[in-house]
Amino acid sequence: MRIEDYIIELLYTHDCVIIPDFGAFLTKRESAVINTETHHIKPPKRSLQFNAQIKNNDALLSKHIAFKEKITYQKAVSKVSFFVQDLKVALHEGKVVSLDRLGTFRQDEQISFQADKNQNFLLDAFGLESISLKAFEKEKIEASQHSKGIKQIKPEPQSRTSAYLKYAAIGFIGLGIASALGLGYYENQIETHNIAEQQKAEKILQEEIQEASFNLKSAFQPIIVENKIEKVNSQNNIGSKQEVNTSQYHVIAGAFRVEANAHKKIKQLKKQNYAATYVGINRYQLHQIAYASFDNREKAIAFLRKIKQENPSAWLLVK
Numbered sequence: 001m002r003i004e005d006y007i008i009e010l011l012y013t014h015d016c017v018i019i020p021d022f023g024a025f026l027t028k029r030e031s032a033v034i035n036t037e038t039h040h041i042k043p044p045k046r047s048l049q050f051n052a053q054i055k056n057n058d059a060l061l062s063k064h065i066a067f068k069e070k071i072t073y074q075k076a077v078s079k080v081s082f083f084v085q086d087l088k089v090a091l092h093e094g095k096v097v098s099l100d101r102l103g104t105f106r107q108d109e110q111i112s113f114q115a116d117k118n119q120n121f122l123l124d125a126f127g128l129e130s131i132s133l134k135a136f137e138k139e140k141i142e143a144s145q146h147s148k149g150i151k152q153i154k155p156e157p158q159s160r161t162s163a164y165l166k167y168a169a170i171g172f173i174g175l176g177i178a179s180a181l182g183l184g185y186y187e188n189q190i191e192t193h194n195i196a197e198q199q200k201a202e203k204i205l206q207e208e209i210q211e212a213s214f215n216l217k218s219a220f221q222p223i224i225v226e227n228k229i230e231k232v233n234s235q236n237n238i239g240s241k242q243e244v245n246t247s248q249y250h251v252i253a254g255a256f257r258v259e260a261n262a263h264k265k266i267k268q269l270k271k272q273n274y275a276a277t278y279v280g281i282n283r284y285q286l287h288q289i290a291y292a293s294f295d296n297r298e299k300a301i302a303f304l305r306k307i308k309q310e311n312p313s314a315w316l317l318v319k
Helices: 003-011 060-069 073-092 160-193 195-214 221-236 259-271 297-308
Strands: 016-019 023-030 033-035 040-042 045-051 097-099 103-107 111-115 249-256 277-281 287-294 315-318
Touching: 003 016, 003 023, 003 060, 003 073, 016 060, 016 073, 045 103, 045 111, 060 073, 073 097, 073 103, 249 259, 249 277, 249 297, 259 277, 259 287, 287 297, 297 315
Parallel strands: none
Antiparallel strands: 016 023, 023 045, 033 040, 097 103, 103 111, 249 287, 249 315, 277 287
């Protein structure tokens, strides 16, 4: 796949995708728009913008490429670097660079970007198109009179409003089906986002378990101690599964096989003044916890960049 294809995949589940040493693609949510002149309604969307000032490598793009192509991280970094060099050379030569489904770049004194207006990165609106709100013409029904003494019966005129509602409902049902089918595919990209990080977390967890086992005096103690811990915590954390964070953006601190250990880690983080919470169970049946959770994407990204200085393995989960 081309680099721009990987960027597009990430933009469906991320609000910021950085191309190291070049700039960042940002998405901005826009509400549905009604054009009173053309009587059309455009669905909501996430439009694309470009910021040449954001260019520090956050490893998101390179890690995604490494996972998808099953290559090392360093090879993925080199691949992105060559892509950036080609872009810069073409722009320096005065060429207009077009990236399929993203937009076009050109350079005068500064780099300018024109986004592809037909591309919508909002998963909820996948498959939705502009809909005409013009009233439907009434159907003319003519009945022929074949015999005397029979009154001509005229059907009740159908109001413009009811006609519109009927056809609009059919249209929205069809679009809803298309949206659901497409949404299913792109929701898989959310899980793809950090599968590599989750596997790494599981490996670290196993190493911690092995290290803890060697420190115990008796080979039988791990079973006894583990059972006690699980029993005590199951009593002290009744209803903990119901206290799952419902925010959309979560800066993940770790994942644990035993739920009691997850709650223990939450207490440790809270003592360090983090607003730590329990996020839920991932596809590997690990209990995930977050340093903090956000409903605002900008705040989540800013916090992630800050926490990565302390914990490079921290990552952003989008629900």
